[in-house]
Amino acid sequence: MRILAAMSGGVDSAVAAARAVDAGHEVVGVHLALSRMPGTLRTGSRGCCTIEDSRDAHRVAGMLGIPFYVWDFSERFKEDIVDDFIAEYSAGRTPNPCMRCNERIKFAALLDRALALGFDAVATGHYAEIIPAADGSPELHRGLDLNKDQSYVLGVLTSEQLAHCYFPIGASASKAEVRAEAAERGFPVANKPDSYDICFIPDGNTKAWLADKIPMRPGLIKDESGEVLGEHDGAMTYTIGQRKGLGIEKPAADGKPRYVVGIDVADNSVTVGPKQALRVDRLEGIRTTWCGLPPSDIGDSETTAIDCEIQIRAHADPVPARVWLGEVDETVPAHEENLPAPRPRGQIMHVAVEEPLSGVAAGQTMVIYRGTRVLGQATIDQTA
Amino acid sequence: MGSVRVYLDHAATSPMPAEVLTAFTEELHRVGNPSSLHADGQVARMRIEAARETLADCLGATTPSEVIFTSGGTEADNLALKGIFWARNAGRTAAPFERPRLLVSAIEHHAILETAEWLESCGAELVFLPVDETGRLDLAAAEAEIAAAPERTALVSVMLANNEIGTLQPVAELARIAEPYGIPVHTDAVQAFGQVPVNFAELGVAAMTVTAHKLGGPVGIGALVLARDLTPVPVAHGGGQERKVRSGTLDVAGATAFAAAAERACRTLDSTETARLRDRLITGIEERIPSARLSGRRGDERLPNNVHIVFPGCEGDALLFLLDAAGFATSTGSACQAGVSRPSHVLMACGADEDTARSVQRFTLGPETTETDIDALLDALPGIVERAAKAGMVSAAPSWQATTASGAATTASGTATTASGAATTASGTSATPAGGQS
Numbered sequence: 001m002r003i004l005a006a007m008s009g010g011v012d013s014a015v016a017a018a019r020a021v022d023a024g025h026e027v028v029g030v031h032l033a034l035s036r037m038p039g040t041l042r043t044g045s046r047g048c049c050t051i052e053d054s055r056d057a058h059r060v061a062g063m064l065g066i067p068f069y070v071w072d073f074s075e076r077f078k079e080d081i082v083d084d085f086i087a088e089y090s091a092g093r094t095p096n097p098c099m100r101c102n103e104r105i106k107f108a109a110l111l112d113r114a115l116a117l118g119f120d121a122v123a124t125g126h127y128a129e130i131i132p133a134a135d136g137s138p139e140l141h142r143g144l145d146l147n148k149d150q151s152y153v154l155g156v157l158t159s160e161q162l163a164h165c166y167f168p169i170g171a172s173a174s175k176a177e178v179r180a181e182a183a184e185r186g187f188p189v190a191n192k193p194d195s196y197d198i199c200f201i202p203d204g205n206t207k208a209w210l211a212d213k214i215p216m217r218p219g220l221i222k223d224e225s226g227e228v229l230g231e232h233d234g235a236m237t238y239t240i241g242q243r244k245g246l247g248i249e250k251p252a253a254d255g256k257p258r259y260v261v262g263i264d265v266a267d268n269s270v271t272v273g274p275k276q277a278l279r280v281d282r283l284e285g286i287r288t289t290w291c292g293l294p295p296s297d298i299g300d301s302e303t304t305a306i307d308c309e310i311q312i313r314a315h316a317d318p319v320p321a322r323v324w325l326g327e328v329d330e331t332v333p334a335h336e337e338n339l340p341a342p343r344p345r346g347q348i349m350h351v352a353v354e355e356p357l358s359g360v361a362a363g364q365t366m367v368i369y370r371g372t373r374v375l376g377q378a379t380i381d382q383t384a
Numbered sequence: 385m386g387s388v389r390v391y392l393d394h395a396a397t398s399p400m401p402a403e404v405l406t407a408f409t410e411e412l413h414r415v416g417n418p419s420s421l422h423a424d425g426q427v428a429r430m431r432i433e434a435a436r437e438t439l440a441d442c443l444g445a446t447t448p449s450e451v452i453f454t455s456g457g458t459e460a461d462n463l464a465l466k467g468i469f470w471a472r473n474a475g476r477t478a479a480p481f482e483r484p485r486l487l488v489s490a491i492e493h494h495a496i497l498e499t500a501e502w503l504e505s506c507g508a509e510l511v512f513l514p515v516d517e518t519g520r521l522d523l524a525a526a527e528a529e530i531a532a533a534p535e536r537t538a539l540v541s542v543m544l545a546n547n548e549i550g551t552l553q554p555v556a557e558l559a560r561i562a563e564p565y566g567i568p569v570h571t572d573a574v575q576a577f578g579q580v581p582v583n584f585a586e587l588g589v590a591a592m593t594v595t596a597h598k599l600g601g602p603v604g605i606g607a608l609v610l611a612r613d614l615t616p617v618p619v620a621h622g623g624g625q626e627r628k629v630r631s632g633t634l635d636v637a638g639a640t641a642f643a644a645a646a647e648r649a650c651r652t653l654d655s656t657e658t659a660r661l662r663d664r665l666i667t668g669i670e671e672r673i674p675s676a677r678l679s680g681r682r683g684d685e686r687l688p689n690n691v692h693i694v695f696p697g698c699e700g701d702a703l704l705f706l707l708d709a710a711g712f713a714t715s716t717g718s719a720c721q722a723g724v725s726r727p728s729h730v731l732m733a734c735g736a737d738e739d740t741a742r743s744v745q746r747f748t749l750g751p752e753t754t755e756t757d758i759d760a761l762l763d764a765l766p767g768i769v770e771r772a773a774k775a776g777m778v779s780a781a782p783s784w785q786a787t788t789a790s791g792a793a794t795t796a797s798g799t800a801t802t803a804s805g806a807a808t809t810a811s812g813t814s815a816t817p818a819g820g821q822s
Contacts, residue, residue, distance in 0.1 A: 028705075033724040067708065070724045071701055076778055109778060116775035117702060 001120040003027045003166060006106060007061060007068070009053030011182045011189045012125030012169055014060040018185055019168035020123045021064050027123070029061035029068040032110065034077040034101075035200060056189050063186065071113075073105055079340040080104040082200055086213050089236045091335030092263035093363030096153070096314075097198055103156040111164055121166045126150045128374075129170040130162055133292070138162040140291045140374040145174045152314045155367035155377035159292040207237040219268035221248060224261070224277060235268050241278055241359025248272065259359075279356035283310075285366055285378025286329065288347035295375060300325050302352060309369045310351055312360055312380070318369050321353045333381075349378035390757045391713045394689060395547055395575060395748035397597045400641075401648060404600050408641035418634045419625055432636050435643035442646040443594065444583030445609050452608045452626045453639055457574040457595035459619075460608035461495040464570040464591045465541060467616020467629060469503055472538040472568070475617055479507025483538040487529055489513045489521055489553070490733035491546050496572055497729070500541070512733075513542065518681045519551035519734050527561045534565035542569070544592075545576035548717040548730040548746060549680035550690025552580065559588035568614060574598055574606075578649040579658075579687050584609045591616075596638065600751075601645035605638030655688035658749055661758050665691050665747060668762040673769050679731060679744070689749040692717065694731070694740055698772035701725040703745045706768040712761055717746040739777055 003025040005017035020027045031054045054070055061068035081100050088095035111122050127143030128151040140162055143149040157165065172178050175194075182190035197204040216234030223229055230248045232238065242260040252258050252274065259278055262271035298306045301324055309318035326348030336342040351366065360383050368375040391399070400408070416428030433448065440448040454460040465486070473481045488500045490512040504510040511529055514522045521542055530537060540562055545552050559569045568590035573582050578599030584592050591614065595606035608630075610616070615629060622631025669676050669691075679692040695703060700716035704725070707714045716725040727741035747761070 028709075067705075069701065069705055072724045072726065073778055113699075113702065113775045113778075117706065117771060 001025045002118060003121055003123050004110075004114040004117075004119040005029045005066070005123045006110065007031050007057035008125070009056035009189065009192075010125065010195065011179055011187070011192055012127070012175075014057070014125070014187050014189050015178050015182050015185075016123050016125040016168040017060065017066070018064055018181075018187075020166065021066060023168070027064070027066045028119070029057065029064070029066050030110075031057040031068070031070045032077075032105070033070050033072045033074055034081075034105070035074060056192070060187050060189060071110075073109055076109050077101070077105060077200075080109075083339055085198075086210070087335055087339050088363045089210055090214050090265065091333075091363075092236055092265040093335075094239050094361035095363045096365050097200075098314075099153045099156055099365050102153055107154075107157055107161045107165065111161060115164060121164045123166040123168055125169055126154060126167045127170055127172070127175075128154050128167050130165060130167060137292055138165075142369075142372040142374075143167075143170045143172070145172060148175050150314075151369075151372075151374050152311055152365075152367050155291065155365065155374050156289055157291055158289055162291060210234075210237050217268055219270070221246065221270045221272060223258075224271060224273045229272065232270050235263050235265055235270050238263055238270050240361035246272060275358065278358045278360075280358075280360050280383040281353050281356045282384040283351040283353075283357075283360065283366060283380055284326070284382040285349040285351065286333075286345040286347075286381045287343065288325070288349040288376060288378040290376035291374045295370075298323065298325060302350070305350075305352070308375060310353065310366045311369060312357060312364055312366050319353050319355055319357065321351050321368075323368055324350050326350055345381070347378075349376075388711050388760075389713065390711055390753075390760060392747040392749060392753070392757070392761070393713045393715050394750035394753075395598065395746065396715055397603065398578075398600045398750050399752065400602065401600045401645070401751075403648060404641050404645045407644040408602055408637055411637035411640045414636070416636070418636060419623065428634075428636050432634050432639050435636075435639040438643035438647050439607060439639075440609075442643075442650040443577070443592070443607075443609055444585050444587075446585050447612065449627065450584065450609050450612060452610050452630050453634060454606045454608055454626075454630060455604055455632075455635075456597075456606040457493075457572065457593050458495040460593040460595070460606050461493070461572055462499050463608055463616055463619050463630060464593060464610075465496065465499045465539065466503060466619050468568055468570065468591060468614060469508065469538045470617035471615055477506070477617065481507055481538070483536050484509045485511060485533060485537040487511045487513055487526070487537065487540040489515060489542045491515050491519055491548075491551075491730045492541065492543055493547055493572055493574070496541055496543070508538070509536075513540075515551075515733055517734050518685075519546050519549045519679070519730060520681065520685070521553050521558065523554055523557055523561070526558055530562055530565060530567060534567060537565070537567050540567055540569045542571060543575070544571045544573040544582065544587075545580065545687050546680070546730060547575045548728055548744075549692040549734075550575075550687035551680040552576070552685050552687065555589060556587050563588065568611075575687060575690075578646070578653075579655065579689055581653065590614055596642035596645055599645050599649045601642040602638050605635055605642045607642070652751075658751075658753070659688035661749055661753055661755060662686075662688055662691055664755065665749075665758050665761065668758070669693055669765060672762060672766050676769070679734070689753075691747040691749075693745055693747075694736070695743050695745060695769050695772065696740070697777060698743050698769055699725075699775065699777055700742055700744050702772040702775045703768065706771055707745070707764070710764045710768060712764065715746045715748070717744055739779055742777070742779075 003020045005020055005027050007013045007029045058068050081097050085095050085097045114122050127148040129141040130138045131141050133139045142151045169178055179190055201209045218231055218233050219235055220228050221230040221232050238260050240260055243257055258272040261273040261277040295306050305322035305324035308323055310321040311318040328347050329345035332342045332344050362380055364380045365377050366380055367377045416424035418429040418432045436448045436451045440451050470477050472483050486508045500510050513526045542553055542558055544555050555571045562569050570591040571589050572593045574595050576582050577594045590611045592609040597603040618629050624631050625634055666678055675696050677694045680686055704716055717728050727738045731741040
């Protein structure tokens, strides 16, 4: 096959490209320039798309003897990821930009271009496995190393996309194994630190970054009864479930910690409450997508729901859930109306969990699993 | 990858002819710093002065002392812009400036643009001189800008030939306009030297940048040809080896090879054959790909080795990838230090929109380019352009909108109809694979 290997400059995508070459494929490496103003040097484990990352990727491609190019997707990235990120926070939601990047850049804009230019698939260094179902259609499964498993952020992929995805390191036993292989191959990136933060916020300070982009208005912090407990400097920089940095002097009546339980952007207020106020057992998601065919037995009411597990964060544990489908909603959420590419709410997904979940914010993604298999996902819109 | 490589990126760098390589390596075997006083140093001095004389001769300098060796074009451009700007402001390197105005064309190379913008950040008043849609300097506009405040103008800099689209510039006319005001004119002749006759004295400019590797010399040596009455403030301080304005140990081997390459280029400077191949490529593309548009000018107002084409609806870096895979080394014309293609500031200065400025490919011919090479490229191009057009523009509406719709269990029809979706349809470059499955 002709494979386009997306090479970030990190160790995972380097080994993924190497394995694609070893498997006998015709491989071309490409590094995506996602920032309009690439920094010159990375600091610690943060940042990506820097000149240093591009150079690292180029060095590895050279060692593999494959052609290498840098492609500019910065315009798409700004519109589809960065502007979306700002709009979501402005609306008091908590977005997952890595997921959006997979959905809109890596396995959309890049994959489309790769297919048009004559490639059969895009290879990345994600820890997830694609396993053919009985009928040959691709199924997405968790990576073998559950500590590194990245199937969550790939939950947005559809079967059309999965058919052209290639994850050569998904069946690796551990990150250590991948690093050892990189060292054995002599890759200069073998000991490069993992990246954890949002790539376009190089210092990891999301609040300061947002404050620079969104006009901040000081407002009130209240408890659930409406009593004013303090002030904040901008409601949208808070996240549901946040405990630190609230700056409330008056202790709670029960002496227990307080958490952000509500963000009201219209009112510019932040509501805090006890941990149990964070607990939800009903979730409603929008823009449902399926990794392959939707489960054939799924119905449109709680009585015809399917049993599965849902996961609401990249590194959260999956919990048992019942899932059923709602209507298709053609309205565009108000906070997206000014985005370059607003989208309707789409297929609605309903979820009921037996054990209540904590710290669930609108904007987060819930990925539905059955065992190791990813069934699909939706963006959390409302909870109760 | 193609089995045969055809190199069509001579504007980036040119291969070194055998006789230049011989001159270079012979010199590398010798020891001697031209600034040393002993016999070995004296031999080295003799050799670098010989190189200087050869270059002065090839460049139409009045005396060899007008040739100041530098590490290349970028250093020469920096020395000219900063050094002359500061000198024209009584040696001041910080505001307030007596003559704060700095006039440069909008299509300069980054070595000029970035330097000019840096000076602006230090308090200079930077004025961009406009060009017409073929990238040629608007002389009337330039004259008006010069006449607007001549006593406050430090320097004018306009390149002799544009590196991307190959348009030759009326630098001699510009120098004549500036001359009565006593305003020095600098020209970056990096792309012109070795392609068209370049004569410093006849141009009437005060300073001129050239570099060796565009005409078969080594990378790492260039020169600023500088009128004897100008003394720029040094950019880098040191031993003052070159007229006290440029410091650093002189590169005898580099200068010797530069002189050998320049002499060879000047001796064989008959661009008729190169221009014939250039025009064969241009007309061949126009015949085969009707949507393709030549940037810049035709005939004698264009560098004889430059072909620059807009392929509407094709990303420049997609074209470059496909051409490279087919064995042709080409360029998108403009790349940042991370190797990323950016929309061409030159085309945008010519009035093109950003999508057009991304849809470009530059082919630059060299002495070894043959008709067979050109014909092979012409055979390959239509298929490559068709494929690149299929991949479309990155700025087109994203496919994930359609993807979400087709992935839903109960697919909503028409979920991908948005303003940007409509724009895609209009431009006809949609790359959506999975849409419309409802």
